[in-house]
Amino acid sequence: MATEVLWWIFAVAIVATAAGVVFSRSVIHSAICLILSLAGVGAIYAFLMVEFLALTQFLIYGGAVTVLILLALMLTRVGATGLPDKVTGAQAPFAALVGLGLMATLIGVAVGTKWPNDIDDAPTNIPVEQISEVLFRDYGAPFVIASVVLLVALVGAIILARQEEGE
Amino acid sequence: MIEFPLGSEMFGIWNWADAAIRIVIVVLVMTIVAMYLIYGERKIVARFQQRLGPTRTGPAGLLQSFADAVKLISKEDIRPDGADRWVFEFAPYATFIPVFMTLCVLPFAADWGVRNLPLGMFFVFAVLGLNIVGVMMAGLGSGNKFALIGGVRAAAQMISYEIPLVLSLLSVSMIAGTLDLNEFAAKQGDYPFVILQPLAFIIFVTAMLSELHRAPFDIPVAESEIVGGYFVEYSGIRWSMFMLTEYAALWSFSVFGGIVFLGGWNFPMGNEWGWGWQLALTFIKSALFIFFIFWVRSTVPRLRIDQLMTFCWKILLPLSLVQVVANGFILVYDGPYWLLSLTSGVGAILLIAIIINRAFRRRTATTSLVGAYRGAQVSAQ
Numbered sequence A: 001m002a003t004e005v006l007w008w009i010f011a012v013a014i015v016a017t018a019a020g021v022v023f024s025r026s027v028i029h030s031a032i033c034l035i036l037s038l039a040g041v042g043a044i045y046a047f048l049m050v051e052f053l054a055l056t057q058f059l060i061y062g063g064a065v066t067v068l069i070l071l072a073l074m075l076t077r078v079g080a081t082g083l084p085d086k087v088t089g090a091q092a093p094f095a096a097l098v099g100l101g102l103m104a105t106l107i108g109v110a111v112g113t114k115w116p117n118d119i120d121d122a123p124t125n126i127p128v129e130q131i132s133e134v135l136f137r138d139y140g141a142p143f144v145i146a147s148v149v150l151l152v153a154l155v156g157a158i159i160l161a162r163q164e165e166g167e
Numbered sequence B: 001m002i003e004f005p006l007g008s009e010m011f012g013i014w015n016w017a018d019a020a021i022r023i024v025i026v027v028l029v030m031t032i033v034a035m036y037l038i039y040g041e042r043k044i045v046a047r048f049q050q051r052l053g054p055t056r057t058g059p060a061g062l063l064q065s066f067a068d069a070v071k072l073i074s075k076e077d078i079r080p081d082g083a084d085r086w087v088f089e090f091a092p093y094a095t096f097i098p099v100f101m102t103l104c105v106l107p108f109a110a111d112w113g114v115r116n117l118p119l120g121m122f123f124v125f126a127v128l129g130l131n132i133v134g135v136m137m138a139g140l141g142s143g144n145k146f147a148l149i150g151g152v153r154a155a156a157q158m159i160s161y162e163i164p165l166v167l168s169l170l171s172v173s174m175i176a177g178t179l180d181l182n183e184f185a186a187k188q189g190d191y192p193f194v195i196l197q198p199l200a201f202i203i204f205v206t207a208m209l210s211e212l213h214r215a216p217f218d219i220p221v222a223e224s225e226i227v228g229g230y231f232v233e234y235s236g237i238r239w240s241m242f243m244l245t246e247y248a249a250l251w252s253f254s255v256f257g258g259i260v261f262l263g264g265w266n267f268p269m270g271n272e273w274g275w276g277w278q279l280a281l282t283f284i285k286s287a288l289f290i291f292f293i294f295w296v297r298s299t300v301p302r303l304r305i306d307q308l309m310t311f312c313w314k315i316l317l318p319l320s321l322v323q324v325v326a327n328g329f330i331l332v333y334d335g336p337y338w339l340l341s342l343t344s345g346v347g348a349i350l351l352i353a354i355i356i357n358r359a360f361r362r363r364t365a366t367t368s369l370v371g372a373y374r375g376a377q378v379s380a381q
Helices: A002-023 A027-047 A051-076 A092-112 A128-138 A140-161 B013-048 B064-073 B085-103 B120-141 B145-176 B181-186 B198-211 B236-261 B270-299 B305-332 B337-360 B369-380
Strands: none
Touching (some): A027 B085, A027 B120, B013 B085, B013 B236, B085 B120, B145 B198, B145 B236, B145 B305, B198 B236, B198 B270, B236 B270, B305 B337
16 A cells, blocks of 8 residues: 555656656756656665665666766756757657657557566565676676677777877 | 565554654764764864864863854855756755765664665665765756866766775675675674775775865865865855765765774674674774874875876776776685785785875976966077
């Protein structure tokens, strides 16, 4: 009972802040709404008692990605707090089409799939030891390769961003 | 507070009541500790500078912080005209929430914290990441260039130093074999982990100074450069909220470091002498950390931002990575524990040698902007 009440509170909050991301006139408000929305999803994970996923959500999306967004905001826009930005343009109908299509696809897939371990709609908590076994032993090589890809991207970004003397 | 263990009593009324009582206790203790940390900092730094510090309010100035609090609460809460209203007003609370959440998972005595999570250390990492958001909100929402610069500096510094911080803690948790903070302390009954991992300890303390914006890493809040940084526009109750957050963060980091590296409530004799001694141990160890931080503050001058970043990315990060790899090899092949101490000790000596070498290295040519400008002027004449 209490869980359902909390679930609805957070669900409404997530949708409201997600709408705030799209409809807010100031980019900073959008970014803050995004943080709140992602943190709300993390809280939902916590209610489902998938603790590792919840903390990863906080760590990766709540913290790192949004900070990168804020940094990008500050580096690219001037006077971001001031004038409201124009949110609609000639591409608006196409953007709406893509957004609605993506939403329909995701909801359809999420509802239609028979997920493994989904017996009686009760959440299954996989201990973090088991996750790390799978990640570092069974799929060790793909994990390392993925990290190498990330490293290459990082080095590439530094090379692109770096300005040599006299350039 | 979110609680993770499985079971149907998770949302029961008694569980909520229990959590609420524990949170109230922790928040009250935190407030008093933060007030006396402000007093303590003023006294200790004054002594380092051959002054007396506060002496007038109460015996030996002990009531100074309460007087300050009354003054701050009664002060007008000013909001600048150019500020972004909601962002500006909620920024102090946004910085406070992560610190408060960190305090909620720390075990102050055996099995006594607000909640003990099986992934406690990971929770601390996750929450620390959110700390930057409030600082950035204050910097962006103030409508002030100095606040903006302070916010950007704080974000860059905190993101950079989070990596060596997390890696150094990771190398300790590899040895402990757990992420549960209570278990962390429980495993240090015979000796604290600082003996096994001195390098990780030094890296942790350095990164902690940086995360807390304490000297010599107080570049985001440098008074002489950017008049106080991201909270320059705040006054009254909101400013005191920032102060409370700062000192609460100082305390929670010290307790956390004490649990991870110095044995927390368990070393020495924590299990034998009961919970009173355990609480005392927690407070003594955090006091040691805090005294060290104040000592560093009154001794070391502020660094430049490029020195700060160079030190993080070129020295601390490689050393902490090497330590994680070395620990991995030793632990997988069941090496003896003295080998861990040896490798980490060599690394610690190397780090100290690098710092001393850099401090004493004589610069042969000026490379600073002003120096180059003056040099060009001289050669033009």
